Amino acid sequence: MSLADTATLRTRVEETGLLWGLVGLVALLSLLPIGRLVVEGLAPGGQLSATALGKVLASPTTWTATWNSLVTAVSGTVLAVLVGGSVALLATLTDIRARNAFTFCFVLPLMIAPQVTALAWLQLFGPSSTLLKLIGLAPPLGSRNPLYSREGIVLLLGLQYAPLIFLTLRAGLRALPKELIEAGLAAGAHPLTVLRTVVLPLMTPPLVAGIALCFVSCLGNFGIPAFLGIPGNFIVLPTLIYQRLAGLGPGVLSEVAILSLLIGIIAMAGILLQDVMMRRRDFRITTTSSAARPFELGRWRRPVEILLWSFAILVLALPFLGLLTTSLIPAFGVPLNAATATLGNYAYVLIEHAASRRAFVNSFLMSAGAALLIVLICVPLGYFIVWKRSRALRLLNLAAELPYAMPGVVLAIAAILLFLKPLPVLNVSLYNTVWIIVFAYLARFLVLGLRPVVSGYLQIDRTLEEAAQVAGAGLPRRLVTIIFPLVAPAAVAGALLIFLTAFNELTVSALLWSSGAETLGVVVFSFEQGGDSTYASALATITVLVTVGLMLSTTLFAQRLPQGVLPWRD
Amino acid sequence: MARLTIDRAQKRFGSYLALDHVSIDVEDGEFLAVLGPSGCGKTTLLRQIAGFDKLDGGAIRIGERLVSSAETHIPPEHRKLGIVFQSYALWPHMTVAENVAYGLTVAGVRDPERARRVAAALDLVGLNGFAERRPGLLSGGQRQRVALARCLVTEPSLVLLDEPLANLDVHLRAAMEDEFARFHERTGTTMVYITHDQAEAMALADRIAVMDRGRLLQLATPSLLYREPANATVAGFIGEGMVLPATVLSAPQAGRCRVKVLGLEAVVRCRPDQPVTDGAKLCLRARDIGLAATGQDGLAAAVERLSYQGGHFRLEARPACAGDTLLHLDANEPAPAAPGDTVRIAIHDGWVIPDAGALREVA
Numbered sequence: 022m023s024l025a026d027t028a029t030l031r032t033r034v035e036e037t038g039l040l041w042g043l044v045g046l047v048a049l050l051s052l053l054p055i056g057r058l059v060v061e062g063l064a065p066g067g068q069l070s071a072t073a074l075g076k077v078l079a080s081p082t083t084w085t086a087t088w089n090s091l092v093t094a095v096s097g098t099v100l101a102v103l104v105g106g107s108v109a110l111l112a113t114l115t116d117i118r119a120r121n122a123f124t125f126c127f128v129l130p131l132m133i134a135p136q137v138t139a140l141a142w143l144q145l146f147g148p149s150s151t152l153l154k155l156i157g158l159a160p161p162l163g164s165r166n167p168l169y170s171r172e173g174i175v176l177l178l179g180l181q182y183a184p185l186i187f188l189t190l191r192a193g194l195r196a197l198p199k200e201l202i203e204a205g206l207a208a209g210a211h212p213l214t215v216l217r218t219v220v221l222p223l224m225t226p227p228l229v230a231g232i233a234l235c236f237v238s239c240l241g242n243f244g245i246p247a248f249l250g251i252p253g254n255f256i257v258l259p260t261l262i263y264q265r266l267a268g269l270g271p272g273v274l275s276e277v278a279i280l281s282l283l284i285g286i287i288a289m290a291g292i293l294l295q296d297v298m299m300r301r302r303d304f305r306i307t308t309t310s311s312a313a314r315p316f317e318l319g320r321w322r323r324p325v326e327i328l329l330w331s332f333a334i335l336v337l338a339l340p341f342l343g344l345l346t347t348s349l350i351p352a353f354g355v356p357l358n359a360a361t362a363t364l365g366n367y368a369y370v371l372i373e374h375a376a377s378r379r380a381f382v383n384s385f386l387m388s389a390g391a392a393l394l395i396v397l398i399c400v401p402l403g404y405f406i407v408w409k410r411s412r413a414l415r416l417l418n419l420a421a422e423l424p425y426a427m428p429g430v431v432l433a434i435a436a437i438l439l440f441l442k443p444l445p446v447l448n449v450s451l452y453n454t455v456w457i458i459v460f461a462y463l464a465r466f467l468v469l470g471l472r473p474v475v476s477g478y479l480q481i482d483r484t485l486e487e488a489a490q491v492a493g494a495g496l497p498r499r500l501v502t503i504i505f506p507l508v509a510p511a512a513v514a515g516a517l518l519i520f521l522t523a524f525n526e527l528t529v530s531a532l533l534w535s536s537g538a539e540t541l542g543v544v545v546f547s548f549e550q551g552g553d554s555t556y557a558s559a560l561a562t563i564t565v566l567v568t569v570g571l572m573l574s575t576t577l578f579a580q581r582l583p584q585g586v587l588p589w590r591d
Numbered sequence: 592m593a594r595l596t597i598d599r600a601q602k603r604f605g606s607y608l609a610l611d612h613v614s615i616d617v618e619d620g621e622f623l624a625v626l627g628p629s630g631c632g633k634t635t636l637l638r639q640i641a642g643f644d645k646l647d648g649g650a651i652r653i654g655e656r657l658v659s660s661a662e663t664h665i666p667p668e669h670r671k672l673g674i675v676f677q678s679y680a681l682w683p684h685m686t687v688a689e690n691v692a693y694g695l696t697v698a699g700v701r702d703p704e705r706a707r708r709v710a711a712a713l714d715l716v717g718l719n720g721f722a723e724r725r726p727g728l729l730s731g732g733q734r735q736r737v738a739l740a741r742c743l744v745t746e747p748s749l750v751l752l753d754e755p756l757a758n759l760d761v762h763l764r765a766a767m768e769d770e771f772a773r774f775h776e777r778t779g780t781t782m783v784y785i786t787h788d789q790a791e792a793m794a795l796a797d798r799i800a801v802m803d804r805g806r807l808l809q810l811a812t813p814s815l816l817y818r819e820p821a822n823a824t825v826a827g828f829i830g831e832g833m834v835l836p837a838t839v840l841s842a843p844q845a846g847r848c849r850v851k852v853l854g855l856e857a858v859v860r861c862r863p864d865q866p867v868t869d870g871a872k873l874c875l876r877a878r879d880i881g882l883a884a885t886g887q888d889g890l891a892a893a894v895e896r897l898s899y900q901g902g903h904f905r906l907e908a909r910p911a912c913a914g915d916t917l918l919h920l921d922a923n924e925p926a927p928a929a930p931g932d933t934v935r936i937a938i939h940d941g942w943v944i945p946d947a948g949a950l951r952e953v954a
Contacts, residue, residue: 032666484680487643490667491674492694492745502693506684 036496043402044413050464051420054435055285055427061438062282065275073275086261087283093174093246093257094239100179101235105186106228108329110216112187113194116315117326125572126333128589131184132568134525136244136545137561138181138340142168143248144558145343152343154356169253174246178239180336185238186231188588193227194220212316225298233295237288241428243528244542248549258284259430263531266434274437281434285427292426341565348558366559370544376536377544377560383455384541388523391462392516395470400505400512402471407478408486421471424464429528436461436533453535461529466522470515473587477511510578514587517575521568593654593748593781594619595640600659601648602635602805609635611805612649617783622775624784624796628828632805633785637751640783641674642667653749673742673750673780677757679734681726687713687737688722694745712744716770732763739770743778752784756791768794789829793817801825819860819942826874826944833918837873839865839943850943854912855890859941872944877905879940880920882927889935892918894928908934 065073077083112123130138145152147166153159167173197220205215243259250260262277318325347353349362370377405411406418424432440457443450451457489503505512527542534543541564548557572589579587595617602610609632617623625633638644639659640651651659653672658665681690688709695705713719716736726734735755742750752771756764772795775782786792792799793813800810809821820826823834840856841849848861852873859873883889892908895917899905904922911933918936928934 028669029665032668482678482680484676484678485682487641487667488674488676488680488682488741489693490643491641491670491672492741493668493671493697494693495668498697503682506682 032495039401039496040405040409040411040414043398043405044417046398047402047414047417047421047467050460050467051417051423054432054439054464055423057438058278058282058285058431058435061275061278065278074279077276077279082256082261083280083283086256086258086280087287089171089250089255090240090257090259090284091287093171093178094236096175097178097182097239098232098236100175101181101183101186101239102228102232104179105183105231105235106190108183108332109187109190109194110220111325111329113191114216114220114316115318115322115325117318117322117329119326123329123333125589126337127187128184129337129569129572130181131188131588132521132525132572133565134244134527134542134545134561135177135181135242136248136527136542136549137344137525137565139168139177139245139248140545140549140554140557140561141340141344142173142177143343144347144554145340149354149554150343151346151350151357152339155346168249169255170249171255173249174255174257177245177249178242181242181245182235182238184588185235186228189227189231189234190224193224197223229295229298233292236291237426237428240284240288240291241430241528243430243531244546247527247531247546251550259428259528262430262434266437266532274434274441278434278438281428281431285431288426288428288431341562344558344562344565347554348562350555353552353554366555367563370556370560370563374556376539377548377556379537380539380541380544383539384524387455387459387462387540388520391459391466391523392470392519394463395467395519396474396512396516398467399470399474399515400508401500403474403478403508404500404504407475408483418471418475421468425466425468429465429526430532432461432465433529433532436464436529453538455538458530458533458538458540461533462519462523462526465529466519469518469522470512473511473515473518474508477508481507513578514575517571518587521571525564525568594621595749595781595783596652597636597640597649598651599649600636600639600646600651602632602639602644603647608805610639613802613805613807614649615800615807615810617781618797620779620781622782622784622795622797624786624792624799625802626786626789626792626799627802628787630804631802633787633802634753635805636802637674637753637783637785640749641672641751642670671745671747671749673745673747675735675738675742675750675752675755677754679726679738679758681734681737681741683725683727685726686722687718687724687726687729690726690737691741691744694741698745708744712740715743716740731759732767735759735767736770739774743774743780746778747780749781749783752782754786755784756786756788764791771795801828803828819862820874821945823872823874823944826872826942830876831919833875833916834944835873835875835916837871837943838869839867839871842867848943850941852938852941853890853910853916855888855938857938857941859938859943861943862945865943865945874942874944875918875938877920880918880936880938882920882922883935883937887935887937889937891933892936894930894932894934897926897928897930906934908936910936 062074063069108127111117112120112127117123143166144150146168148160148164150159168177201219201223202215205219206212210218241259243263246255246257246260247263249255250257251264256264258280262280265273265277265280346357348366349364350357351361351363351365355361371381372378402414405414436457437452440451440460451460485507486499486503489499494502525542526540527546530540530543531546534540541560545557545560548554548560575587595615597613597615600610600613601608613632613636615623625636627633635644639646642658642665645664646659646661648661650657653670657663658670682693685693691709691712692705695708700708709722710719713722716739718733718736718740721729721733726737729737738755755771756767759767768791771784784792784795796813798810798812799816801808801816803824809816809825811819811821816825817830820829820832826832826834835852837850837852839848839850839861843861843863843865846860846863847858848865850857850859850871850873890910890912892910894906894908896907897904900921903924904926905919906922906928907917907919909917920936
């Protein structure tokens with residue numbers, strides 16, 4: 022009798038211990054950094070004061086950068102909606118062929134680092150474009166690269182994030198019951214009328230969600246305005262924060278904290294606006310049924326296919342070709358031909374250059390480490406959220422979204438504020454080490470791992486766990502022997518998403534890196550800033566190849582994945 | 592082996608009472624079926640016994656050990672019972688042998704003892720030779736057997752079966768029914784069998800607990816349940832009983848009394864303490880009524896439908912004196928009447944349903 026009671030007690034201690042450990046961990050990763058940032062905004066340096074606030078708000082640069090941020094984010098979103106929206110409609114609702122291959126190609130820019138996209142497009146245009154020189158179309162020397170402009174930033178933001186609109190809209194279109202379309206057609210409406218009066222109105226929720234996501238991503242993007250804006254002195258909020266901090270050091274921390282709160286507030290406003298719009302009307306779809314049968318394009322099929330694929334080639338293959346050609350020439354400006362082509366840049370970035378070599382190791386280890394740790398957190402976390410329906414954790418589930426919804430610079434500044442001073446009690450300083458970047462990765466990408474794991478749990482029959490419980494297995498044993506193997510495919514998908522995102526990331530590490538703790542994004546950025554476009558291109562080419570290779574490798578276990586966890590898989 | 596005592600168990604989901612003061616005593620080694628339509632609370636009851644949910648009131652004991660009450664809750668992993676799930680819940684990432692061995696591994700049993708017991712359990716369900724297969728490659732019946740072997744290998748004192756045959760096709764069900772019966776005979780384990788299929792429950796169980804809307808309606812042997820339903824719901828649910836308003840005319844004599852139903856007098860079975868009343872309810876089964884012989888008293892009724900059941904006809908007729916009642920009876924070949932014909936129906940037997948106040952005690 023007493024033996025049974027001790028066992029029961031132990032079980033309870035194990036379960037509550039694990040639960041509260043997770044609650045603490047998620048709070049540490051999501052609530053603490055944002056909270057610290059807010060405190061700094063209100064009480065810079067620990068004292069309630071409005072001096073820093075006044076100084077930042079009085080500076081005209083602040084408002085120029087804010088205006089520029091708003092203009093580029095809004096225009097970039099509009100472009101992304103036009104491109105991503107029409108492509109989603111064409112690729113989902115019509116009977117075009119090779120849909121999977123097209124989806125993969127169209128979503129690819131999303132998985133490639135923005136700074137690499139920027140670099141690739143820069144190599145495509147401009148007087149020194151190796152590719153244009155190759156075909157004799159390069160503009161005269163001394164002319165300005167047209168991408169060093171507001172319009173250039175808007176164009177690349179739009180193309181980078183068009184896949185976001187594409188993905189949310191496609192998911193919505195797939196959930197649209199075919200009866201709704203067929204009822205419209207049966208009533209005698211032309212397919213285009215049905216599209217305008219039935220499909221598009223019902224697609225408002227996914228579209229609005231996609232727009233909000235896209236707006237926040239454009240607003241927080243650092244890579245594109247850093248590569249295209251800084252040379253032309255077109256400054257947005259993330260680049261302003263970077264310049265202040267890089268130029269003046271931690272002394273201006275309070276000021277940049279206020280700037281990053283400003284971006285945070287704009288991002289939140291975008292998300293709240295989405296919420297308000299969604300409440301104004303009833304968009305609920307009442308029936309469920311199989312997905313709609315695609316519209317037959319008939320003789321228009323081939324032209325549409327040609328259009329879609331040429332677009333994919335234009336935005337994907339051409340810039341990459343620009344990147345590749347630049348990476349093969351010995352010095353910037355030298356034309357590419359059989360005599361000049363060289364792999365020397367690759368040898369340099371892979372072997373000779375110490376920082377770049379270190380960056381490979383750092384980025385690889387930090388991304389893999391973050392992916393692994395997040396999966397280890399998310400599997401028990403998902404268990405409590407989905408199966409135990411723990412209320413505390415469901416609130417924290419929302420909190421976990423926060424660091425990812427916020428622009429990356431916001432989290433980076435918050436991490437600096439947290440770790441600038443040595444940790445209390447332990448007296449260890451994380452600042453200027455790789456660990457501050459690892460912390461930021463864990464906080465920022467937690468939700469990327471959590472979402473696939475949660476959808477994995479939703480698809481598993483819980484009696485599988487209950488059967489193990491009845492067999493006498495306690496929670497730790499069930500997690501290891503039953504639950505982990507069952508959610509493993511979803512967890513691996515999440516880990517891969519985290520790895521790819523962190524591996525290509527620049528926004529966070531641009532503010533947190535230090536000598537010895539460089540990331541690939543940082544090294545590409547400093548090569549390009551130092552005028553070494555050939556090295557930057559070689560390094561960027563390698564990251565693109567790694568990314569595409571890993572994405573393709575998912576076909577190996579795609580059959581065992583819950584639908585929709587990997588954006589590039591149909 | 593252990594007895595299972597459920598004492599006034601209560602479970603709420605919001606304002607809905609999913610279990611309303613349910614009390615059941617299961618004897619050591621007994622095979623109890625819990626029968627009811629979906630949503631009646633039988634699965635809730637099973638989850639309470641297993642410990643997946645916490646009880647809001649009352650108590651559950653396994654053997655002498657209190658496992659569930661409003662204050663106490665022993666988690667499922669410490670209840671030492673076995674469950675066969677409706678979905679079988681076989682772990683897809685383990686082989687058949689690993690599935691069966693799991694409970695032994697958890698309990699600290701090691702090879703060769705473990706291997707020996709796994710082999711014995713697989714042998715018992717006729718699956719030796721399947722040890723290294725993955726569950727995904729097995730047929731429905733084979734999966735069911737693996738689930739059974741997995742549940743019994745640890746020799747639990749109490750086994751819960753949650754609609755174990757619901758996912759099998761008809762001819763396989765009969766075979767598995769036999770299997771369960773033999774198992775129970777051989778192991779003598781106390782078994783609680785959840786089902787919505789009354790034929791299954793009747794064939795297997797020592798006693799049946801009929802549930803509806805969270806309440807226990809009657810707990811009795813299959814034959815008693817069929818012959819003497821305690822209330823109108825049980826009467827209607829079990830064996831398609833027809834429940835008709837009746838007047839009890841005489842006090843019971845040797846278990847029978849005189850009643851008037853649909854204007855016709857008949858002698859039917861009743862409880863020894865059945866009072867004379869004009870508000871009684873009579874339960875009639877198809878075999879309790881038949882076409883009246885010539886000259887016999889009968890009830891005029893219009894035949895509405897005749898359906899062939901193989902060997903006999905099911906005849907549905909509407910009495911002339913009660914337009915909202917439909918009677919059904921069995922009639923031998925050849926067809927005695929055609930739809931639209933008027934027939935005369937005689938009542939040979941029936942059961943006066945005890946009134947609601949007395950029925951709780953029947954269990």
